[in-house]
Amino acid sequence: MSAGLTTLLSSPDALLLMLLAIPIGMVFGAIPGLGGKIALISVMPFLTGMDPLAGCVFLISLHAVVHTGAAAPTILLGIPGTGPSTAVVLDGHAMTKRGEGTRAIAAAAFASGVGGVVGMIALALIVPFALTLMTHISYPEIFVLTLFGLGFAAVLSGRYLVKGLIVTSLGLLISFVGTEPTYGVQRLTFGSLFLIEGVDLITAVLAMFAVPEMLTAKRGQQRKMRVLENDTSFMTSGVLSGLRDIVRHRWLTLRSSVLGVIVGIIPGLGGDVAAWLCYGHAAQTSRTPEKFGKGAVEGVIGPEAANNSKEGGALVPTLFLGIPGSSGMAIFLVALVPLGIAPGISFAERHSDLVWAMVWALAVSNVIAALVLILLARGLQRLAQVPPHILTPFVYLLALASIYITTQEWRFFLVLGAFSVVGYLFLRLDWPRAPFVIGLILGPETEEALVKSLSLWGTDFLLRPVAFGLVVVLLVSIHSLPRRLSRRAAQTQEAMQHAD
């Protein structure tokens, strides 16, 4: 591992390219719709003939910091920069509306930096066991893990458990629209060709969160925020509050980072799953779960830490087995081709210094990106101070641009309009909206794992040792859930009575 650091530090080209990759990656993350995959594709033409170490460091740094850059539009405008950022939008943007945008950005930046470093340490500790772990994880275990994720929907539903589960079912159902991946059958498309690819996640999240918030934005709200944020001491305390939040929730940061690494290692579960699992975990372990969705800082810290740490985990199957853990890592593998690198076990054995240099670059670039975001927090916060009647048209256009870049299909503008009505109704009727996205993200993974488990193992698939252990843990947590929820509901009721 230390050889990797020496290798990285002894290459000025690699260090220079790492510093160059950080702002590029952050910009690609900050522009909604672009993200890490497009960033990697965009730089591929420049990689031919590049030194392998410098090229690898450039690519990994570029891909690693995308989520850190994405925090800015997600928190300030309510438009998720990347898929995994969707988990931050609810609480991050609520904090901005409350006049705590700087605090939210600082917390996101610190969590990203810590997530990157903890992810690297966890990776170093896990790598010797990672390949063994991977042999024990198959479809049954992935299915149970996704059930854990779906279970978080109940926690996030708060007092409205049944409504939350209805919304989760709706999210799951929407996730099944499109071509079924194994048999190629078109499902629930009702003859619409543009729905063959399914409903785009970014479109759904924008319609559920960003657009309803803009539709209901009050004119006085931004004025109040402006007064708060122009106060210099408030600005300073915003960054310090973010730092204090990380210290206060250090165990959450640590747990989310480790969870992120583990999810990253498991092929097929992408960054979206990691972020939402950690969001649900943050809500489940919080002392004030009723604040989730209304500006809980833990709802920013959990997913942000996981977003960055899972990149380290995703390197395990990618570099050690040549199996991309996510679509981003698949493009990363392709981008390594011009550098003459073919990942696999033999590559990892022969070039362990290069592998560890990449892991170090991942951690260092995360820390630098976090510092850059903290430095920019004050300037970026001004975006949120723009009055709603000027900000709203730009948010709508940015949302539409992000949809078009992601899908290349104008009909999704109409889907945005239709889903916005649903999002608006849920917002006004006080129905939980986060479970919808959890269902949407976990639906395909849950279904694929369930169908393949049933096909390969029959109904005994849950009796595999690891799957069985996970089911026991799941049943125990479900058993204690109603008691915890009712206790929390009672606490909330008591707090409301005190407030009255």
Next chain:
Amino acid sequence: MRIERAVLVALALVFALCLAVASTYRWQVALGPALASGIGLTLCILQLALTLRATEGRSIPPLFDYAHRTQFLWLGCAVGAVTLLGFGIGGSIYVFCHIYFETPKRRLVTAGLSAAATIFVVYGVFETLLQTRLFAGLLLT
């Protein structure tokens, strides 16, 4: 309460329709949608029963009041302008109109500068710098 019931009935109908459609697929393809829509339908009926039993309704703020209807109209304008005329032309016209008519004092300069900024971002940043071509509009393609 009536609107909440209407939403529940609408969702129940969607779930029922999808359950009926899913039943025509082979089991591997139908399993996911059937489970989701079956559970959703059951929960909708349960929630509807709970809502009907509730003697007192929660106080729900009026839906689709004037301010929100106006905002929906602007959202429709944004979608319509971009769909028909694209991001460059449609987007800038929409931004100009939205800011001009929504600003209390109808500031022409602010609206004009915002529209110019939109054109710059669409053509300068996206198309030239990022080499990302945005939608040009149904009427202009």
